Amino acid sequence: MYKLHLILKYLRRRYIAWWSLLAVSLCTTMVLVVISVMGGWLNMFEHSFQGLTGDIVVESVTLSGFPYYQEMIDKMRQQPGIEAAVPSIYTFGIINIGNLKTAGVQVLGIPIEQIGKVNRFPQSLYRQYNQYVEQAKETKDPQERQKLMEEAAEHAAHPSFKLPLPADDYRKNSDLGKVRTDPSTFPGMIAGSAILEIRRDSTGRTVGRDPYKYKIPVKLTTIAIHPGEIGVNLSEKSEAVYWIVDDSHTGLWQYDNNFVYVPFDELQKDLQMTAAPVRNIETGQDIEEPARTSELHVRVREGYDLQQAKQQVQDVVTSVMQEHLGQSSVFYPPPEVQTWREKQRVWIDAIQNEKLLTVILFGIISLVAIFLVFCIFYMIVIEKTRDIGIIKSVGATSSGVAGIFLGYGLAIGLVGSLLGLLTSYLIVHNINELHALLGELFHVQIWNPEVYLFDKIPNTMSWRDIAVIVPIAIISSVLGALLPALRAARMHPVDSLRWE
Amino acid sequence: MIEKDHPILRAKAVKKAFRMGQETSVVLKHVDLSVRSGEFVAIEGRSGSGKSTLLHILGALDAADSGTIEYNGQDLARLSSRQRSEIRNTQFGFVFQFYHLLPELNVMENTMLAPMIEYSWLGFRRRTSELKRRAAELLTELGLGHRMRHKVTVLSGGERQRVAIARALMNSPRVLFADEPTGNLDAETGRQIMGVLEKLHRQQGQTIVLVTHDRSLARQADRVLVLKDGRLERPGESPSAEPAPTLDYR
Numbered sequence: 084m085y086k087l088h089l090i091l092k093y094l095r096r097r098y099i100a101w102w103s104l105l106a107v108s109l110c111t112t113m114v115l116v117v118i119s120v121m122g123g124w125l126n127m128f129e130h131s132f133q134g135l136t137g138d139i140v141v142e143s144v145t146l147s148g149f150p151y152y153q154e155m156i157d158k159m160r161q162q163p164g165i166e167a168a169v170p171s172i173y174t175f176g177i178i179n180i181g182n183l184k185t186a187g188v189q190v191l192g193i194p195i196e197q198i199g200k201v202n203r204f205p206q207s208l209y210r211q212y213n214q215y216v217e218q219a220k221e222t223k224d225p226q227e228r229q230k231l232m233e234e235a236a237e238h239a240a241h242p243s244f245k246l247p248l249p250a251d252d253y254r255k256n257s258d259l260g261k262v263r264t265d266p267s268t269f270p271g272m273i274a275g276s277a278i279l280e281i282r283r284d285s286t287g288r289t290v291g292r293d294p295y296k297y298k299i300p301v302k303l304t305t306i307a308i309h310p311g312e313i314g315v316n317l318s319e320k321s322e323a324v325y326w327i328v329d330d331s332h333t334g335l336w337q338y339d340n341n342f343v344y345v346p347f348d349e350l351q352k353d354l355q356m357t358a359a360p361v362r363n364i365e366t367g368q369d370i371e372e373p374a375r376t377s378e379l380h381v382r383v384r385e386g387y388d389l390q391q392a393k394q395q396v397q398d399v400v401t402s403v404m405q406e407h408l409g410q411s412s413v414f415y416p417p418p419e420v421q422t423w424r425e426k427q428r429v430w431i432d433a434i435q436n437e438k439l440l441t442v443i444l445f446g447i448i449s450l451v452a453i454f455l456v457f458c459i460f461y462m463i464v465i466e467k468t469r470d471i472g473i474i475k476s477v478g479a480t481s482s483g484v485a486g487i488f489l490g491y492g493l494a495i496g497l498v499g500s501l502l503g504l505l506t507s508y509l510i511v512h513n514i515n516e517l518h519a520l521l522g523e524l525f526h527v528q529i530w531n532p533e534v535y536l537f538d539k540i541p542n543t544m545s546w547r548d549i550a551v552i553v554p555i556a557i558i559s560s561v562l563g564a565l566l567p568a569l570r571a572a573r574m575h576p577v578d579s580l581r582w583e
Numbered sequence: 584m585i586e587k588d589h590p591i592l593r594a595k596a597v598k599k600a601f602r603m604g605q606e607t608s609v610v611l612k613h614v615d616l617s618v619r620s621g622e623f624v625a626i627e628g629r630s631g632s633g634k635s636t637l638l639h640i641l642g643a644l645d646a647a648d649s650g651t652i653e654y655n656g657q658d659l660a661r662l663s664s665r666q667r668s669e670i671r672n673t674q675f676g677f678v679f680q681f682y683h684l685l686p687e688l689n690v691m692e693n694t695m696l697a698p699m700i701e702y703s704w705l706g707f708r709r710r711t712s713e714l715k716r717r718a719a720e721l722l723t724e725l726g727l728g729h730r731m732r733h734k735v736t737v738l739s740g741g742e743r744q745r746v747a748i749a750r751a752l753m754n755s756p757r758v759l760f761a762d763e764p765t766g767n768l769d770a771e772t773g774r775q776i777m778g779v780l781e782k783l784h785r786q787q788g789q790t791i792v793l794v795t796h797d798r799s800l801a802r803q804a805d806r807v808l809v810l811k812d813g814r815l816e817r818p819g820e821s822p823s824a825e826p827a828p829t830l831d832y833r
Contacts, residue, residue: 084707085699092687473683476644477750478672478700480665577645580683 085474086483090490094498097463100491103456103563104499110449111503111556112510117445118548119511121438123541128434131335131537132427134203137169137380138389139396140426141418146174147310148356148375149418150411151403158399159381164392166384167200169193170376172350174305178278178343180327181299186278189341190305192350195242195273201380204344205239207331208273209292210247212239244271244346247297247328256298270349271328272301277340279330283539292330301325303345307355310375311413321353334537351376361412372412379418389422396420449559456495456563460488464567471571472579485572492564496557504553507544514540590653591790592618592641592758597650599636610636612813614650618758621788623781625804627795632810634794635762641792642675642760643667655757672701676751680763682743684735690746691731694718697754714753721749725779741772748779752789759783761793765800777803 093100143149156168172192179185199205206212215235219228246253250267276282281291307319325345333339351357356375362368383392397420404417424431464471471484510517518540522528530540599611610633618624628634639645640652643659652659654674659667671677676697684693692699698714699707707714722731725745735743744764751759761780765773781803783789793804801807808815 084702084704085696087704088692088699089685089687096687469683470685473685474696474700475668476642476671476677476679476683477696478668478670480668483668483700575645577639580644580679 085479086486086490089474089487090494093463093487093491094494099459100463100495103452103459103560104495104502106452106455107496107499107556107560108502108506110445110452110559111500111552112506114442114445114449114552114556115503115507115544115548116510116514117441118438118552119507119544120514120541121434121441122545122548123543124537125431125434125438126543127334127537127541128427128431129424131333131338132430133423134206135333135335135338136423136426137201138383139381139393139420139422141379141381141396141400141420142426143375143377143418144416145310146308146377147312148172148377149404149415150373150375151407152376152379153374155379155399155403158403159379159396162392162395162399164384164387164395165381167197167382169197169201169380170347171198171378171380172347172354172356173377174308174350174354176303176305176343178274178304179302180279181301183299184278184280188275188278188343190303190350191342191344192347192354193344194347195244195344198380199239199242201382204331204333205242207333208239208242208329209276209332210329211242213332244273244328246271246326252298253326256300266300266324266326269300269324269326270346272303272325273329273331273344274301274327275339275342276330276332277336278343279327281330281332296327296330299327301327301343303343305350305353307353309355310415319355323349323353334539336537347376370410370412373407393420393422449556452556453559453563456492456560457566460492460564460567461570463491464488464571467571468574468579468582471574472576472582475574475576476580481572484574485568488564488568488571489561492561492568493557495564496560499560500553500556503556504549511542511544514542589620590617591620591655592616592792593651593653594637594641594647595651595653597637597640597647597652599633599640599645599648609813611640611647614810614813614815616641616808616815618790618792620757620790621784622806623784623789623791623793623804625793625795625801625807626810626815627798627801627807628810630796633813634796634810637810638760638762638792638794642677642758643671644677672697673754674757676754676756676759678744678747678751678759678761678764680766682735682740682747682767684743684746684750686734686736688735689731690722690727690733690735690738691715691718693735693746694722694749694753696750701754718749718753721752722746725749739772740768741775744768744772744776745779748776752783758790758792761791763795764793765795765797773800 141155152170156170159165159168171194172190174190174192176188176190177185178188193204195205212235215231215238219231219235222228222231246267253267253269254265256266276292279291279296281289283289302322302324304320304322306315306317307321308315331339331342331344351374358374359372360369361372362370381392381396383389400418400420404415474484474487475481518530594614594616597611597614597616598609600607600609602608614637616624616637626634626637636645640647643652643654646660654670659670662670685696688696695714695718698710702710719728719731722728725748727742727745727749730738730742735746738746744767748764759780764780765776768776777800780791780793784791784805791804793801795801808817
């Protein structure tokens with residue numbers, strides 16, 4: 084009883100111990116904030132990358148792509164671990180947005196009606212998904228919210244490159260003087276949100292998404308790269324006009340700032356990757372060169388082992404390529420098969436290492452807290468020497484006296500770590516607002532999306548991290564109090580009573 | 584149950600020395616003492632004569648270098664540290680010259696320190712009202728009924744010493760050890776404190792071992808012993824024939 088009573092008294096009255104409480108609290112806050120931001124960053128990476136590619140990616144090692152992809156898809160679908168496989172074409176291009184902006188971009192040709200089977204791309208679209216979700220968040224009517232969410236899900240299930248405005252709106256566009264084709268028949272393009280200057284302002288509000296952007300023609304210039312050729316024929320460039328039909332916000336800066344998405348068939352045609360007859364110069368025979376793609380995105384069945392599924396995909400790719408060996412006029416190097424994690428391993432490993440290093444560094448800094456607790460407790464024990472003698476003279480045992488100081492350390496650890504948890508929760512959950520405030524007040528941008536790849540600082544905490552860090556903080560505080568507690572326990576009652 | 588005439592505390596050939604650098608000072612050379620239950624024994628001696636050391640040894644706060652201390656027939660040296668702590672908690676009570684109260688606790692909490700140490704949290708909670716009543720009775724009896732919630736730091740010396748007496752009596756000790764209880768008080772307050780001890784002995788038969796340098800205070804006890812040259816003597820007895828060096832060079 085006396086231990087608890089004295090601990091509570093000391094906790095309230097010994098202000099010097101509040102410094103150790105502050106140290107424990109600050110260290111807990113520091114480590115939790117760092118681990119949450121770094122861990123959140125890693126999670127965002129993994130989630131976003133996985134959301135933009137399939138679970139497994141079959142990727143061409145050249146920009147000219149690989150053939151027989153449809154055959155591969157058909158065979159993959161028969162594999163037990165594979166749910167779906169969708170092709171995409173990846174290339175580089177130049178876009179001219181209504182003569183207002185010209186930029187080099189990465190172009191992805193996707194069969195948009197199928198892409199949702201292998202990744203979460205449809206959920207990144209504003210017009211076809213997120214505008215409904217945002218409206219649903221704002222509405223207070225539950226029925227309206229339900230309706231909007233259903234609408235969002237319906238759109239996400241059937242995404243399209245279709246024009247968002249009536250055909251006349253496009254026909255009236257004065258920027259298309261030299262174009263003879265009916266402008267309303269131009270295909271649609273989805274642009275990364277940052278390409279369209281859509282961004283978050285300092286208050287976190289999205290700005291720059293104006294309706295006029297759906298009336299601007301975009302010229303996309305790409306160049307066909309043929310397999311087996313060592314050079315690029317610049318006369319084979321393709322200039323196609325598109326309308327922007329939607330914008331994609333994946334949260335990944337490198338995608339949102341660099342990627343435009345166009346219909347798979349259009350890009351395949353522009354890059355001359357469709358099936359075409361060619362003459363074999365040696366034999367004089369006409370053969371059909373197969374259609375090509377750059378990538379296949381494969382979705383693995385729920386719960387199925389990823390590595391096993393990868394092996395199945397690898398087997399299909401190898402067998403198809405083997406089967407057609409020598410049938411083509413050129414040699415196609417076999418495409419590479421990787422899981423989504425392997426494809427992004429350079430980034431993910433780097434972030435994982437950075438997270439580990441940061442946690443170690445801050446952990447070392449936290450040792451200072453243990454030392455501070457030790458110093459303060461040592462001072463308290465010396466200061467309380469006579470009290471220790473008094474308590475022992477009234478019958479307290481040595482272990483009981485040690486228990487007072489260990490319990491005191493435990494109490495400091497508990498209160499300090501809980502305060503630290505609360506502070507870190509408040510910081511992490513408001514980190515973007517705090518960052519915006521820092522920007523407004525001091526004109527500093529600590530989190531640069533071009534460096535960190537995301538335009539938002541991760542603001543969630545993991546219970547697993549809390550379950551590890553908080554007990555470590557408490558144990559550290561008890562460890563800091565251990566030696567002083569042992570010293571107190573060993574004190575001779577008579578010597579303590581005579582202490583001056 | 585111990586008979587009134589039976590010795591409750593007995594010291595046999597107790598020796599105690601302290602090292603001070605290279606030198607060793609023998610404070611207690613050969614002390615024999617027997618205290619009966621209900622007896623009020625005063626040990627008189629000059630400053631530095633070793634009377635406080637003897638009191639600490641008798642009260643299981645310190646250990647003798649040689650000789651034995653028996654409490655209730657039990658050799659204290661043979662008991663474990665935990666058992667000695669238990670005896671200090673439930674059988675002995677201490678009143679010191681400098682009060683030795685805990686500044687963080689108020690008057691009532693200081694008084695209840697011994698039962699707080701004796702009982703677990705649950706055990707104490709179960710007996711709280713009973714223990715509070717007992718502490719309040721003691722404090723009221725000692726004239727501190729109006730001071731129970733006060734901090735000990737705001738009390739006068741006499742009041743602090745009465746709180747220390749209340750704390751010592753809280754667990755109804757068999758033996759009350761008083762180490763110069765009036766040494767830090769003015770004459771009038773000292774008389775009041777001695778009055779309290781005397782009343783305790785007279786009315787409740789409290790066994791008291793008092794050490795003091797003040798002969799007039801010692802005379803209030805049933806029996807007075809003088810600690811001189813490391814030995815206990817009856818007042819007026821001639822010093823021992825044995826040589827009695829004060830310093831023992833080892």
